[in-house]
Amino acid sequence: MKDDILLQLNNISVVYADVIQILKGVSLAIRKKQIVSLLGSNGAGKTTTLRAVSGLLKPENGKVTEGTIEYEGRPIQNAAPETITRLGIIQVLEGRPPFEHLTVEENLRVGTAARGTRSYKEDLDLVYHYFPRLLERRKALAGYCSGGELQMIAIGRALMARPKLLLLDEPSLGLAPLLVKEIFQIVKRINEEQGTTIILVEQNANMALQIAHYGYVMENGKIVMEGEASDLRENPDVKEFYLGIAASGALKTYKDVKAYKRRKRWL
Amino acid sequence: MEFFAQLFINGLSIGFLYALSALGFVMIFKSSSVLNFAHGELLALGAFFFLILSVWAKLPIVLCFLVTLVGCFALGFIIERLFLRPLIGEALIEVIMLTVGLSAMFKGLMLLIFGGNLHNYPDFLPEALSIQWGAISVPSVYVSSFIIGLIFLGVFGFFFKYSSHGIYMRSVADHQPAALSLGVNVRRVFALSWAIAAVVCAMSGIVLGIINGINVHQLSTMGLKVFPVVILGGLDSIGGAILGGIIIGLLENFTGGYISTSLREVVPYIVLVLILLVKPYGLFGSEEIERV
Ligand SMILES: Nc1ncnc2c1ncn2[C@@H]1O[C@H](COP(=O)(O)OP(=O)(O)OP(=O)(O)O)[C@@H](O)[C@H]1O
Ligand SMILES: [Mg+2]
Numbered sequence: 001m002k003d004d005i006l007l008q009l010n011n012i013s014v015v016y017a018d019v020i021q022i023l024k025g026v027s028l029a030i031r032k033k034q035i036v037s038l039l040g041s042n043g044a045g046k047t048t049t050l051r052a053v054s055g056l057l058k059p060e061n062g063k064v065t066e067g068t069i070e071y072e073g074r075p076i077q078n079a080a081p082e083t084i085t086r087l088g089i090i091q092v093l094e095g096r097p098p099f100e101h102l103t104v105e106e107n108l109r110v111g112t113a114a115r116g117t118r119s120y121k122e123d124l125d126l127v128y129h130y131f132p133r134l135l136e137r138r139k140a141l142a143g144y145c146s147g148g149e150l151q152m153i154a155i156g157r158a159l160m161a162r163p164k165l166l167l168l169d170e171p172s173l174g175l176a177p178l179l180v181k182e183i184f185q186i187v188k189r190i191n192e193e194q195g196t197t198i199i200l201v202e203q204n205a206n207m208a209l210q211i212a213h214y215g216y217v218m219e220n221g222k223i224v225m226e227g228e229a230s231d232l233r234e235n236p237d238v239k240e241f242y243l244g245i246a247a248s249g250a251l252k253t254y255k256d257v258k259a260y261k262r263r264k265r266w267l
Numbered sequence: 268m269e270f271f272a273q274l275f276i277n278g279l280s281i282g283f284l285y286a287l288s289a290l291g292f293v294m295i296f297k298s299s300s301v302l303n304f305a306h307g308e309l310l311a312l313g314a315f316f317f318l319i320l321s322v323w324a325k326l327p328i329v330l331c332f333l334v335t336l337v338g339c340f341a342l343g344f345i346i347e348r349l350f351l352r353p354l355i356g357e358a359l360i361e362v363i364m365l366t367v368g369l370s371a372m373f374k375g376l377m378l379l380i381f382g383g384n385l386h387n388y389p390d391f392l393p394e395a396l397s398i399q400w401g402a403i404s405v406p407s408v409y410v411s412s413f414i415i416g417l418i419f420l421g422v423f424g425f426f427f428k429y430s431s432h433g434i435y436m437r438s439v440a441d442h443q444p445a446a447l448s449l450g451v452n453v454r455r456v457f458a459l460s461w462a463i464a465a466v467v468c469a470m471s472g473i474v475l476g477i478i479n480g481i482n483v484h485q486l487s488t489m490g491l492k493v494f495p496v497v498i499l500g501g502l503d504s505i506g507g508a509i510l511g512g513i514i515i516g517l518l519e520n521f522t523g524g525y526i527s528t529s530l531r532e533v534v535p536y537i538v539l540v541l542i543l544l545v546k547p548y549g550l551f552g553s554e555e556i557e558r559v
Contacts, residue, residue, distance in 0.1 A: 059443075098444045113431075113450045114450025
């Protein structure tokens with residue numbers, strides 16, 4: 001059972017700038033080769049959780065102050081991002097920032113930084129296999145790419161590192177529904193075909209729970225619910241708050257959802 | 268007409284030197300947002316390094332060049348490690364003050380060792396390098412300055428465009444957090460940019476030393492010329508730095524030739540001000556520079 005776990009967060013607390021505590025005892029267990037979805041509203045601490053894993057807290061002046069993060073049985077909390085990426089953990093940043101003055105292919109090549117000097121041609125082929133659109137656009141400057149293409153670049157770059165654990169932060173943000181569907185299908189294929197374990201942070205709970213195996217729900221820096229994705233999809237609370245479906249099946253208005261939130265039933 | 272062509276060629280070869288040293292300055296700025304006020308001292312350090320090898324140690328000239336290259340690369344690396352790295356993440360003004368301090372320190376050290384007078388390299392450039400073309404004659408120093416400029420600009424252009432490390436360096440300049448997220452070793456990129464800056468500065472320092480002789484004050488003042496060059500080209504544009512260098516080189520020589528030698532040093536700054544009035548970000552600078 002324990003061998004099955006790739007990454008484990010044990011009761012971690014994260015503090016920014018030495019005073020602002022954002023995570024208050026978060027525990028996660030990520031099984032190998034699974035897609036695990038991390039849901040939660042704005043400011044819940046999802047991005048902070050990913051940063052704690054990838055080591056990107058440090059440049060944000062944040063720190064894991066309590067608890068441990070174990071990756072393949074080794075503690076990695078507060079290690080430098082150079083170290084963590086070399087262990088096979090790559091975070092795809094929220095907002096998919098591109099290297100604007102680099103071409104699409106050069107953007108992808110930056111992804112080889114974490115894994116030494118091995119030839120990158122094969123990895124490029126792999127990325128182009130999943131994202132044929134990037135092959136067409138390979139010579140274009142990333143600064144001129146569309147939002148969907150930028151998300152493909154962001155995931156493609158990470159894929160170049162051949163990660164064991166991929167941390168995806170809101171890949172659906174601001175994309176058209178059809179494109180979101182396409183990208184989620186590709187994420188699912190990457191998981192199945194490459195055996196890559198994925199933590200998928202999303203606001204779009206509906207889409208995320210369709211491809212995920214397991215899910216966690218966060219509120220105010222704590223995990224408030226967890227379960228198999230299929231169970232979460234059927235859970236009335238998740239349905240109402242995150243899927244926007246009331247028990248009756250009607251779409252809740254924004255006001256109702258707000259009122260619901262004020263009750264803070266999960267705290 | 269011959270006079271014009273003569274000035275043009277001289278200006279161009281000096282411009283290449285300015286371009287080369289400006290490349291080092293821009294690279295440090297692009298990767299780490301550090302304005303290097305010790306730029307002139309890097310020029311002088313390279314020139315004196317070469318002096319030690321060629322005059323004091325009397326090594327063969329080609330070997331002098333190679334050892335200077337390697338030595339200055341290491342020197343840049345060490346400067347970053349010892350002085351810049353502890354300040355990563357500190358306010359920009361502190362880092363700038365540090366480079367001002369470095370400048371004073373290096374200058375003092377060189378004055379201590381070499382004194383304030385003029386030194387000269389042995390005459391090693393073959394006469395065959397000079398070009399006689401009708402009434403136009405290009406002395407061998409200018410030809411070699413042209414060649415060195417071309418080689419190094421070509422090598423570094425190629426390095427940045429195609430090599431993996433060049434691409435990592437550009438990625439850090441573009442978006443440091445994203446580069447970090449992919450495992451780019453940002454500190455190594457900073458160190459590498461200082462190392463390369465020290466190398467290109469040394470190369471232009473040596474050639475300037477061949478032309479004017481080697482003097483601490485003169486070379487560090489030459490370093491100040493990097494400011495009109497990079498401001499003209501745009502602080503964050505390598506292409507701009509190269510063009511800016513060539514323009515300043517040409518301007519100086521035309522002013523010296525047609526107007527007066529005493530105006531030579533001033534005119535680049537006047538033109539600079541005029542251009543900046545029209546294009547506040549320099550000829551090629553990107554407007555995002557405001558962030559800094
Ligand atoms: N670098 C930082 N310094 C201080 N506070 C921060 C920092 N980054 C995030 N925070 C705060 O931490 C809290 C959680 O932020 P986080 O980005 O982890 O939330 P999130 O769940 O990813 O939200 P979203 O869905 O909006 O992306 C927020 O209140 C935010 O203001
Ligand atoms: Mg977030």
